[in-house]
Amino acid sequence: MGPMRRPTMTDVAREVGVTAKTVSRVLNDDGPVAVETRERVLAAVTKLGYRPNLMARNMRVGARDAAIGLVVPEMGNPFFGTVAGGVESAVRARGLTLIVGSSSETAGLEQSLIATFLARRVSALMVVPAASSDHRHLRSERMAGLPIVFLDRPAVGLRADCVVSANREGSRAGVAHLVAHGHRRIGFVGDAPASLYTRRERFQGYRDALDGAGLPFDRALVEAGHDMEAAAQATMRLLSLADPPTAVFAGNNLASMGVVVALARAGRKEVAVVGFDDLPLAEALDPPLTVVAQDPAGVGAAAAEMVLRRLDGDRSRARRTTVPTRLITRGSGELPPP
Amino acid sequence: MGPMRRPTMTDVAREVGVTAKTVSRVLNDDGPVAVETRERVLAAVTKLGYRPNLMARNMRVGARDAAIGLVVPEMGNPFFGTVAGGVESAVRARGLTLIVGSSSETAGLEQSLIATFLARRVSALMVVPAASSDHRHLRSERMAGLPIVFLDRPAVGLRADCVVSANREGSRAGVAHLVAHGHRRIGFVGDAPASLYTRRERFQGYRDALDGAGLPFDRALVEAGHDMEAAAQATMRLLSLADPPTAVFAGNNLASMGVVVALARAGRKEVAVVGFDDLPLAEALDPPLTVVAQDPAGVGAAAAEMVLRRLDGDRSRARRTTVPTRLITRGSGELPPP
């Protein structure tokens, strides 16, 4: 019951009466080994409960760890969870392990997570940047040839591959949908301005749609809320304006939930809504929620493919991949203005 | 642009004109170092872009990796994402890194993930078991003193710590709530029978509540659906029975969504519903969804604390921690039978 030392290859070898090298050969299917020896080795392995030490192996072989590090802002947000899932299945097919860490949307934590991944000699790095983080410190890694791919939001201060959603176009389409149904005062509820790439893009799409329809932009209709409750309160502020919006565009999944909750609380079912990013319950809402659906698993998969290409030696210049979005009309965007 | 070798401690040492050991001393704040030497070393470190090699360090020190491996069935499910988030923040406070992998609810993948974690010499293992997996193979690890904690579902064939929700009690309370509002035919939509611990417990709670109220159990009212769409179809089957239920209890978050979607599609708002596990949009549904809320972050945190205690040397026998659930009444459970 003591905290006994883990058995090593040498222990197994001693048990069988051979050298560590022979055990190594058996375990890696390397070089010739007598059938009987192989069997005895395997028996000893299970008997002693031997587990190969990947750290020692990687070090000797000089190879990088067969792991890929992924940094996401929050694990609890299903969007990032699904992205991670998409990455994982693509990466697993190649025998690579995915290591996920969460930065809590904090630049400092993101950096230290990246540092521990690098110290672990991961063979590639995938990052969903935290708001206001800077990636200049990764330049030397890029130079050294480490594959680095950014997801959902591009790198700051670093030319690197990235995979993003068609934020601006999708947003434009979503708002245009509201415009097409007669709305002229359309609120925007999203993240805090300036900080986040996705918020900037989606906001631009919102403005594009207004401009395209010749509608005036009213700063008073733009509100921020970084989580669901804050978004709900932002929505309440919009509704209590002297000249309130007849429709609201929500800039991300949490904002959508906040908007929907606020409208439900206020009993304002007649306000039209379009949300960016689909929600599993969108269909069950009253009215069912029209959304600009992203493809989070697709983003993850595309990023993973990019990484695999880089690992296979693709040295071409950094590329940006845009994953299309899709307007799913369910009703909430088709409500006419009063 | 060549794939040049990463600089090692020796490279830094050569650059400065000292030995690797001195560099090591600087980087670990070990032993005395002249102020000037320290500065020159640090300068060389940044100049060369040196990153310590954790694998080599861990090997030399013989310590286990400062990482904890967590296996979850699916990353995309917000329940597990939130659990992982709870684990992460608790574990990070101790300077440990969390490595998350997903088993896709498959026993085989779970085993191979665990194997790579063990090969990486993680200092502890946390597992949300896949359906129908068996953990006898971890016995030798437990003997060797590796902390292993199971979350949400207990281990199979292994005495080990585990942290679970109050499934049976919560479920009983949820169903009792429906009973209290006059329902006598209450459907159950959950995972496939037998396979999953949580499903068994929650189903028992359902039966407890029926028994407690002297209501008959009708096998026809029990349906299974492993994802949202399947749960929706299961609900449709219940509704089309000759003698349909007037209320439905959903056994997990996906089932809840499926039930709610199905009722919305069928326009059957009068059917009462209580779901196990809270949903972010529960409040925005019509009627707002009454749920038996779990505390996923709390489950993660409790499990992390358990692990930390074990790492601190607590050798007491395996313990089971139960995290309470809470009935949140919002309306859907209070609908009277027609």
Next chain:
DNA sequence: CCGACCTATGTCAACGTTGACATCCGCTGT
């Protein structure tokens, strides 16, 4: 002015594994 002592640094080996190369054996072909 010498030994005790402290500071700053170096030397060496070891962690567990595997590549490069060596060795030993029995068998084949001539």
Next chain:
DNA sequence: ACAGCGGATGTCAACGTTGACATAGGTCGG
């Protein structure tokens, strides 16, 4: 009978780092 070959195994060093111990100067008290 002997060279030659291929199969089975061993030996050694090295990967990057650090613990244990050693060394080279300098300071200080008596």
